[in-house]
Amino acid sequence: MTAFTLIFGAMCVLPFVLLIVLIPLSIARERERKARIQSWAAAHGWMFHERAGAAWTRQLPGGNRHGIGVTVTGPMGGRWVRVSEYSYRSSSGSGESETTTTHHFIVVTVQLDRPHPPLAVRNRGLMSQFGRALFGDKPTATDDVLFDAKYRIDAADPAHAKAMVSPALVAAHIARTVPLWSLHGNELLTYTAVPGPLRDPLQIPxxxxxxLQVADLLGQVVARPRDLPPD
Structure with missing residues (x-):
């Protein structure tokens, strides 16, 4: 009976012992991770922020305005670039079977020299494919069969979209060498789903x-921004 009591007591205490050990280790790893990114930023003349705010969160999955994590900002390829962590949580099930999942993304923005009407290249989903089959292409179609079958262009100004989405950019999308993107004002944006927070700062470039490749191919006429970082 005494042995059983000891074993039962140990089983009850073990989770608390594990928490006492694991929580400090997790905090230490997180500090080390951020320190690596901060060191990379300092070495390359970039700015580092543990938390940042941005209006573009409403354009992302989840729309979590508090979801921006570590952010670095600096010059690259003659432009000002911001790379940020972003996350949001979703729940499924109900009651005792409810589970919560955290979704992680890397968000990149590039500042262009001047504002533009809203413009985006997105994957063409099943409904979009169905609508295209029924009603034909929209005015924003590129007339490239491969591109228009896989992607759609959302634009406030179709004529401006045709001028901006150059044949070279269309070819890059077909070759999958550039990501999906959106342009709001002078801010070009893309986001990538990732397994967790950024751990290797060497992935930032x-x-x-x-x-940056998208920025360089947009209309092939978008000038370089002034030599000041964005606000």
Whole structure:
């Protein structure tokens, strides 16, 4: 009976012991992760923020205005670039079977020299494919069969969209060398689903570089921004 009591007591205490050990370790790992990103930013002349605010959260899945995490901002390819962590939570099930999932993204924005009407390239979903089959292409179609079958262009001004989405950019989308993107004002944006927070700062140039390619191909006439960082 005494042995059973000891075993039962140990089983009750063990979870608390694990929490006491694991929580400080988790905090230490998170500090180390942020320190690596901050060191990378300092070495490359970029700014580092543990938390940041931005209006573009309403354009993202979840629309979580408090979901921005670590953010770095700096010059790259002659433009000002911001790379941010973003997350939101969703729930499924109900009662005791309810589960919560945290969704993580890397968001990149590139500042252009001047504002533009809203413009975006998105994947063409099943409903969009069905609508295209019934009613034909919208005025924003590029007349490239491969592109228009897979992607759609959402634009406030179809004529402006045709001028901005250059043949070279269409080809890059077909080759899948550039991400989906949206343009609001002078801010070009893309986001990528990831397994968790950014751990390797050496990935930052890769995320930024893909959107910079879009910026360089947009109409092939978008000038470089002034030499001041965005507000």
């Amino acid at each position: 890769w995320y930024a570089g893909r959107l």
